[in-house]
Amino acid sequence: MFLKLMYMLFSLFKCSKEEIRINIAITIDLDRDCPMPVQGVKHAVSDILIPDFNGETDAVFDCTVQGLKRTLELLKDFGIKATFFIEARTLLFLREHNGELVKPLLKNEIGCHGMNHEDLTGEITGVRIDYNQQFKIVEEATQTIKSILKVEPKGFRAPYLKANTSTIKALTKLGYLYDSSNMLKTIEPPFPYRINDGQINIIEVPIPVYPRNSGKMTLYTWALFEKQRNVDEYKKIINAYKKNDKGGLLQISFHPWHLAYLIKEKRVLKEEEIEENVNDLKKVFTQLNENCNKIFTISEYLNEIEI
Ligand SMILES: [Zn+2]
Numbered sequence: 424m425f426l427k428l429m430y431m432l433f434s435l436f437k438c439s440k441e442e443i444r445i446n447i448a449i450t451i452d453l454d455r456d457c458p459m460p461v462q463g464v465k466h467a468v469s470d471i472l473i474p475d476f477n478g479e480t481d482a483v484f485d486c487t488v489q490g491l492k493r494t495l496e497l498l499k500d501f502g503i504k505a506t507f508f509i510e511a512r513t514l515l516f517l518r519e520h521n522g523e524l525v526k527p528l529l530k531n532e533i534g535c536h537g538m539n540h541e542d543l544t545g546e547i548t549g550v551r552i553d554y555n556q557q558f559k560i561v562e563e564a565t566q567t568i569k570s571i572l573k574v575e576p577k578g579f580r581a582p583y584l585k586a587n588t589s590t591i592k593a594l595t596k597l598g599y600l601y602d603s604s605n606m607l608k609t610i611e612p613p614f615p616y617r618i619n620d621g622q623i624n625i626i627e628v629p630i631p632v633y634p635r636n637s638g639k640m641t642l643y644t645w646a647l648f649e650k651q652r653n654v655d656e657y658k659k660i661i662n663a664y665k666k667n668d669k670g671g672l673l674q675i676s677f678h679p680w681h682l683a684y685l686i687k688e689k690r691v692l693k694e695e696e697i698e699e700n701v702n703d704l705k706k707v708f709t710q711l712n713e714n715c716n717k718i719f720t721i722s723e724y725l726n727e728i729e730i
Contacts, residue, residue, distance in 0.1 A: 445612055445668045447711050447718045449503065450603065450630075450676045451494065452580060453528075454510035455482040457684050458540040460547040460583060467540035467582065471689060484516050486691060488524065490679030491517075493701050495527045501708050506720045508536035508580035508603075511567035518571050525571065532720035534578035534603075538564035544585040554589040561593050577722055580604050584630070591623050601626040601725065603674070608632050608639060612664050612671035617730050626730055628721055630674050633660050644677040647703055649687055654706045661710055672724050675711065677704070 458467030461476065468481045498505055507528055517525050537543070538560050545551040552560070561579070568576055579594050581604040594602055607613050607629035615628040633640045640660055646652040664673050682700045683692050692700070711718060 444715045444717060445665050446670065446672045446724055447716050448672055448674050448721050448724060449498075449505040449708075449711070449718065450580070450674050450721065451505050451507045452510075452536055452676065452678050453491065453507050454487070454513050454536055454540050454582070454678065454680070455484055455516075456486040456680045457678075457686060458482075458510075458582065460542050462549055464548055465539075465541050465550045465552065467542075470684070470686060471691070482512065482516075484513065484520075486680035486683035487513060488517070488521050489697065490682035491521075491524050493682055493697070494679045495524065497701070497705060497708060498531070499527075501712055503708075503712070503718045504531050504720050504723075506532040506534055506578065506722070508534040508578065509568055509576075510536045510540050510582070511538045511564040512540070514568060514571055529572060529574065532578070532722050533568060533572055533574050533576050534580060534721075535561065535564050535568055535576040535599075536580050537561070537582045538567065540582045542583055542585055543581055543590050544587045546585055547583060552589075554592060557589050558593040558596065561590075561597055565597060577601065578603060578628070588623070591618060591625055595623050595625050599625060601628050601721065603628040603630060603721065606630045606632050606641065608634050610634065610663065611667040611669055612673040614669075614671040615725065615728070615730055626725065628672065628674070628725075630676065631664070633663065642673070642675045644675070644704065644707065645681065647707070648677075648681040648700050649685065654703050657707050658710050661707075670728075672721070674721075675707065 455469050457470035459470045461468045468476050469483045472480055541560055542548040543552055543557050565576060577600040579599050579602050581590060584604045586604040602625055605627055609631050613629040613631050615626050617626050683697050685692055
């Protein structure tokens with residue numbers, strides 16, 4: 424008891440002395456194994472299936488299941504909540520085959536990430552999806568998530584981060600509070616903003632992209648798991664955001680399947696390689712958890728600010 428009290432006092436002292444603390448949301452796109460767009464096909468196809476894709480088998484979930492198990496363990500170990508944007512098709516799979524992974528999702532915020540990982544804009548698949556179709560897709564996805572998890576998603580992230588005016592209009596009509604599909608080049612954690620125009624009234628929560636001499640860097644851990652950037656580069660960017668912070672929200676994002684799949688070699692990873700990725704993610708989480716930073720869900724953050 425005494426030790427616990429001392430620890431609490433120490434934490435308080437440490438937090439009040441710490442000047443810079445930032446708002447952080449860990450956002451997780453929960454979808455099938457490496458979903459990729461295919462020309463002429465409305466929905467995604469798992470990368471590993473593309474060479475033999477004949478229009479039928481389009482999704483596998485082995486890496487998603489493995490990665491999700493590790494992700495949920497990490498969140499539990501760190502005692503933090505994330506925002507999950509869920510592809511409804513993946514949730515249907517999990518309910519059928521890995522029911523034990525469904526309930527722990529509810530400790531986090533539940534958002535929506537399409538029904539069947541559609542390219543809603545048709546920009547990459549070449550398949551145009553008009554407003555009515557987009558509305559139906561998002562409505563079905565929302566209903567599926569709601570019927571399985573018994574919670575209403577308030578936030579949406581478009582597959583491939585591809586959303587257009589019809590998407591935002593459909594989200595408004597379906598009662599969504601916010602969208603988070605927009606990348607924003609910025610050196611400070613960005614503030615959400617409201618889009619209010621005719622039939623559109625929704626908050627946009629931008630995904631920050633840090634401008635660098637050599638180009639730019641997102642805080643999607645994509646490049647970390649593809650071994651194109653190391654943990655130190657992520658730490659540097661997080662520190663830079665911390666220095667420039669004015670109270671916005673820093674999002675760190677990833678896909679569970681990526682812990683177990685290497686795109687550049689189109690292969691499922693071995694156990695020890697997965698372990699290495701989990702350890703790298705742990706290092707990023709450790710840095711985020713330092714200095715009394717506030718890690719919460721997007722909805723919790725939006726509740727605390729005025730827009
Ligand atoms: Zn996705």
